[in-house]
Amino acid sequence: MNGASCAAKISTQPFSLNPTSPTSHDNPLVSPKPTSLFLGSTRKLRLSSSSKLNLHRRSGTVVAVSDVVKQKKSKSTPSLLITKEEGLELYEDMILGRAFEDMCAQMYYRGKMFGFVHLYNGQEAVSTGFIKLLKQQDSVVSTYRDHVHALSKGVPARAVMSELFGKTTGCCRGQGGSMHMFSREHNLLGGFAFIGEGIPVATGAAFTSKYKREVLKEADCDHVTLAFFGDGTCNNGQFFECLNMAALWKLPIVFVVENNLWAIGMSHLRATSDPQIYKKGPAFGMPGIHVDGMDVLKVREVAKEAIGRARRGEGPTLVECETYRFRGHSLADPDELRDPGSHLNPFFSQVQKCHLIQCRAASLAAEKAHYAARDPITALKKYLIENSLASEADLKAIDKKIDEVVEDAVEFADESPVPSRSQLLENVFADPKGFGIGPDGRYRCEDPKFTEGTAHV
């Protein structure tokens, strides 16, 4: 298949509203095999790649740009995808993400942090692959699974851990918590706990970039915004509404789908009429790209292109990263639901059911084992060593350094003070006059009880 030309076609015609868009070739209904209705499914991919049935995940001609990138690279330049420094930076960031989250689990079970804590284990290639390409002024909008995005963006582990401990030294002074990480300094715009609500905010940040350049005449403003969200979000209206607006106004934004196949306990296949999320990009006039989200180098190559497009003012890109979370939805999730039997949709045809029943053989353990075998950190490690970019010792040194960073973060968080009462009313309003005028004619915020946090509001 001529992947290169096809992908090039997509990316050079992002705003074509041509009715014969590339997606029409991809219509599963015209695919030769009846079972191909679900050939595009992630489930099939898991089976095919593990059982070597050689079924293509992506039927038709829309092809992952990552493959193209690989082909291009291997043909044109025999050199490696990354330098040694880049490789070590990626490795360190991924190790930090993994070690930090493992420590979170420990601390949660030890009663040091509370609430819903969603860990990122397994998805590190996405955060690292994308965010490490950003400048400080670029913005990141995350979800409730946001610790590692914050770390990749440069928020110190101490500040994130301390926030999780609910301490005043946390990046949000203990007022945000696990699902609401923010850093103005690092342009991390949150931390959004409801599905999809971060996407409009990210679109707004991208609008600001355009506005600064075109209205405020800040010619050097080429800031890009990344919006991260999951497969479950892609059935939410805000996703579609913002794809439309971002493409309409050519905003500098990249929509990064972390498709980990599960929306808590809802299989992506049971929730989505067409599970190939990247195909929704061309429907809105923007390129849609699928990439192996377990391979940081592939993610990085695709990210480079998408971020570059945004920075050059060529508009938004939708990138679907196929990934997997190694843990339950949150630390409160016993993770009993990820059972392949639950994939069965009662509305599936007999043929489809027969096919899926085969899948039952693949147990939850098999699904997990399949992805565990593709652990993104192990893969990068292997690549670095095989290509002599790093030695075992180099990597061990990083592991050790990160262990110390995480230990230090815990110590710092543990020793930090809890917020004092005076903090309670401080950030309700940016201008505390918002608390209004009291019976004595003075602004209520001038009352000492307000600074003490004991006022009744």
Added chain:
Amino acid sequence: MAATFHGVRATVAALSSSSSPSNSFGCKRLISSPSRSFSVRKRASFTVVRSDGSVNFDLNSKGRRAQQLIANAVATKADSSPASSSSKPGHELLLFEALREGLEEEMERDPRVCVMGEDIGHYGGSYKVTKGLATKFGDLRVLDTPIAENSFTGMGIGAAMTGLRPVVEGMNMGFLLLAFNQISNNCGMLHYTSGGQFTIPIVIRGPGGVGRQLGAEHSQRLESYLQSIPGIQMVACSTPYNAKGLMKAAIRSENPVILLEHVLLYNLKERIPDEDYICNLEEAEMVRPGEHVTILTYSRMRYHVMQAAKTLVNKGYDPEVIDIRSLKPFDLYTIGNSVKKTHRVLIVEECMRTGGIGASLTAAITENFNDYLDAPIMCLSSQDVPTPYAGTLEEWTIVQPAQIVTAVEQLCQ
């Protein structure tokens, strides 16, 4: 969604039946609030900045523009008095024009101020509040959005977080129920959850309230839903003067502000100063000083109250009427002073009774000024029913002047 209704036509002769004399009555402001000379107070009733000290008449370009607009408006509103009073200071305009003037001045003053919403650009806004602004400021500063309330409101919030000062228009405030998540979670709470790192200097505004037979969905009384969101301020304008002043103050505020406009007040006419001024977002407005009873009201009900006040005065009562203007937070100073003087309180609101502004106001007065009350607080709210379409039913849903008269008579017995 969003049946596009013809806003201007719907508001033509807005107050013709219920409050035709109200312009001469209700729009009179007490410029200086009575007995407020606390040395510690940092606020003033309003700020007047005289740019050059001279009063310009017909040569003033602003005045000329306003006259043109009035000429247009007069064409659609035959009953307004022509009163070519170019000799008086200030300029006369309609409420929607006052809003536009405030918006336009702030956009000229600060290039970060932008407007976004449905049909606000090329179409000029369903109630023409943004008419002409797209031509003047361009399509990016006056952004016509797709019909996606939750997303464009969220976009405004993202823009505010990153340095802009957006004004988001709900074509009808009721549509913003679709943006409730963004307004509540992100507009209201994000400053707090971010530990104070991000500010959201956004204004969310639009027409609301019970109009003329617009049906339940277009006749929403949203203030009760919005008032308990932490971190936002909410004001309701009621005259061209305070519409402009509150618009400008809301745009300049670092806090997210919801500015409620009433569909039936857009064609109110008033002479307002030529000079730059803003209103205080947190302050109530004394409409009519009196001795016998305190009537607290806001938005359109101000005119029902003033109509009732005429009758009451004829009957020998001297009611004090306060337009609370700030629905969140309440100006407890102005309200308190009045309660201490009259010892009787009547609240008149268009909001629903359950969980409404009146309920909150009653609680606040009871908590703070119970000792000064000689009678239980009375609250006239609209009925807890979806606003009916039929004219008669609609009328019975909201408070009418006769009820206000009866309530005052009862309170003052």
